[in-house]
Amino acid sequence: MNQWGFGLVALLISGAAIAQQSVPAYQSADSEARRQASSNPGVAELYFLVEELKREVSQLRGRVEEQQHQLDQLSRQARERYIDLDQRLLDLSSQQAQTSDAGGAATSASASDGANTGGASVVEMTEYRAPSAEEKQAYQAIMTLIQEKKDFPAAVDALYEFLDTYPQGDRTVNAYYWLGEVYLAMPKLEQARQAFSIVTNRFEDHRKGPDALFKLGVTQARMDESEAARETLRSVGEKYPGSNAAGLAKDYLAGMGASGSES
């Protein structure tokens, strides 16, 4: 069928039997070369050399075109990934701003939700030690590093330094959480998992608790641990009903379900 098209041409070009009978007119120059080639061994050698070189050049041209195409694709993907990452960080920082603004309100809301459902596992939020002015300033510098300068390695260093200096307090939990976020963005998934786990295990009653649990689920999903991820994401709604993170976890779970059925 179609595949004969090219095979046939190859046959016509090389097949001397057919060439004698009826040479396609557009190959007459070619057959002239072949006729001369058969009468002169030197020309014959040149003829076959040229044919060989043509084939070789075609193949190389094909390679170059394909690699150029791959390069174009890669640079486009890199650009798209950067834009995606940027967008996610922007979303996160606005989310972060909302959570800290509505911190108190969210706490009382989730507490009353817990009372209504009577769920024993619902976590009650607690207030942590408020930061000093100096602490606030150091924390703000790290946020600038993450959100504006996007210098993630420097941010990781700064976060560890902050955690050393202020081993407990409200911003300490925030710092663990942001350590997770930065690792997730880099992406260093195992480190991200550990950082989020610190928040979910040790500070589950902090206002960052629901977000950290959600992000832990996301991290697990990216590590292809879909079972663990599903369980974690489901627990967000159980532990923190009515929280913003519970909604996000639910959406993410739904998305996972869809991509799961595709494969």
Next chain:
Amino acid sequence: MMKTISRLPLFARLATLLFLVAAMSAPVRAELVIRITEGAEDAIPVAVVPFGETGNLSFQENVASIVRSDLSMTGEFSPLSVDKMLSLPSRGKDIFFRDWRLLGQKYVLVGELSPVGQGERVSARFELYDVNRQERLLGETATVARDNLRTLAHHISDRVYQTITGNRGVFSTRLAYVTLEQEQGEPVYRLHVSDVDGQRSRVRLKSDEPILSPAWSPDGRKLAYVSFETGRPAVYIHELASGQREKISSFPGLNSAPAWSPDGDALLLTLSRDGNAEVYKMDIASRRLTRMTNHWAIDTEPSWSSAGSSFVFTSDRSGGPQIYRMDADGGEPQRLTFGSRYNARPRLGPDGDYVFYVHQREGQFSIARLNLNNREEVVLTRTGSDESPSLAPNGRLLIYATQKDDEGVLAVVTADGESTYTLPARFGEVRDPAWSPWTGNS
């Protein structure tokens, strides 16, 4: 036989081989019939009620059923069958909207045919209603000669299609295609022009030698094609109304794959007059040639962009056939296809965003579509030996040649690959379909 094949253009040879091979099967004569093989899931339910008739008419054609098959061909509509209809109104005031809502219909088309004068002309009054809003969307009258009811039906389909979808319909356009039959052991090639549903086909050229690659002029009045009637390939321009033909290209060697420029003043051709197959532009009035491609590999099968600023073609300069795009005023051709080792016979969509072509993957030949903006490739057909794609002028349907039960048939697929229709031909072999552009009166 070999003699004929060996002279054919590279990428068309296989088509001829298929002709020759499949010509053994016994031809049965009949019109082309549309058969729905696959439908889109979200097709719009529409009821086309049989048209009422006043006067003593007794028509040969059933206008409503032509409209129904037109609409289902697009894959965008699923017309209600007549035996499910609870009533058969022919006027808007007789429609019980509740009935149609019960049947799940979104639109109802009613109409009436009546004779004009002595009955040599027929007038149709037709109305389209939105069932949910109980609102008339369309109310028109059209008049045609009595033996032209199919033209009328296609016109009504166009109006309904445009009213509902907002896109221009293609039911009044035409198809050109080539058939091959064996008569007393001799091959006979025929170039046909038919309605878009395969009906009312007329033979425009008959020859003992191959006819290939018909291409419509942008005004829909002429066809350019390759004919071997003189024993060697030559490109002809054939004016359909007068039947006048003109041989415009018969250079030594290859003369193949004509493609009209959007302004109709020039043709792109594949010629081998300077040694091997290259794409040339011929100014039709002056016959002046401009060489477009220059490579020792084979360059062929050009297709012009609708703006005329560039064209795509097939070249094996990278070792196998791939599709390249080149500016019409020169420059380095840019390779477009990378998905597999074989991509050929490109056709650009009307808006220039997509290119459609024959694509080989895992030994299967399919029609694929490449999005030129994001380079996303989608395989549209699954029949396995598909070739010769040709686009409808609205860019939403694509006709191609394929094999069904060892017979060459034509099939239509929506440009998104959602639904497929085959037009089983009973002509032996049917090949090389070409979808006409819109013409002034359609």
